[in-house]
Amino acid sequence: GAGVSQSPSNKVTEKGKDVELRCDPISGHTALYWYRQSLGQGLEFLIYFQGNSAPDKSGLPSDRFSAERTGGSVSTLTIQRTQQEDSAVYLCASSLEDVNYGYTFGSGTRLTVV
Amino acid sequence: KQEVTQIPAALSVPEGENLVLNCSFTDSAIYNLQWFRQDPGKGLTSLLLIQSSQREQTSGRLNASLDKSSGRSTLYIAASQPGDSATYLCAAHLSGTYKYIFGTGTRLKVLA
Numbered sequence: 001g002a003g004v005s006q007s008p009s010n011k012v013t014e015k016g017k018d019v020e021l022r023c024d025p026i027s028g029h030t031a032l033y034w035y036r037q038s039l040g041q042g043l044e045f046l047i048y049f050q051g052n053s054a055p056d057k058s059g060l061p062s063d064r065f066s067a068e069r070t071g072g073s074v075s076t077l078t079i080q081r082t083q084q085e086d087s088a089v090y091l092c093a094s095s096l097e098d099v100n101y102g103y104t105f106g107s108g109t110r111l112t113v114v
Numbered sequence: 115k116q117e118v119t120q121i122p123a124a125l126s127v128p129e130g131e132n133l134v135l136n137c138s139f140t141d142s143a144i145y146n147l148q149w150f151r152q153d154p155g156k157g158l159t160s161l162l163l164i165q166s167s168q169r170e171q172t173s174g175r176l177n178a179s180l181d182k183s184s185g186r187s188t189l190y191i192a193a194s195q196p197g198d199s200a201t202y203l204c205a206a207h208l209s210g211t212y213k214y215i216f217g218t219g220t221r222l223k224v225l226a
Contacts, residue, residue: 006157033213043203043216056212091157100207102148102163103214107156 004106021077025094038088116141120217135189137204145207152201
């Protein structure tokens with residue numbers, strides 16, 4: 001596609017439920033990144049994909065968080081048993097090959113856990 | 115550990131002023147530095163990408179400079195307009211890693 005597409009744009013969920021966030025990167029971009037932006041905080045790196053593999057998962061905050069990427073394209077970030085502290089904007093970015101080409105971000109998914 | 119700091123945290127200027135936003139990073143071993151703009155409730159829009167071998171990049175009224183040796187980058191906005199009001203973020207790509215480290219941003223308000 002022309003840009004990085006994320007869905008849903010907003011998600012309200014009850015504490016304890018699982019949620020899935022989707023990212024569709026720019027066509028041909030092999031690198032994909034997930035970041036989290038909490039209220040009043042900077043952007044926090046979560047995970048990096050190159051193709052379908054994830055060389056760097058170091059930013060995932062707990063084992064409740066997981067992500068996958070299939071076909072070298074769409075990625076899904078899953079949060080199990082959501083907690084209120086998971087409330088944040090989840091941003092996805094893609095890059096042509098690696099970060100040397102800079103990032104293009106999606107509009108994000110605003111997750112609210114009530 | 116790479117840390118990225120942006121000063122000031124907030125800035126309010128009258129329309130038409132030229133202004134400078136500052137970004138400093140602690141580890142000079144970077145591949146590149148990217149400036150972004152974020153509007154309220156929106157994602158990030160890339161403004162300028164400066165590779166480590168470059169000193170500056172220009173796009174329209176925006177000019178970004180990079181001084182690796184001193185760990186600094188500046189974003190210069192000429193003839194500011196109310197539409198420039200947003201949060202500006204800088205991000206440094208540390209050599210040997212896959213990710214950017216982001217500053218906490220400068221919140222700019224340009225008054226009409």
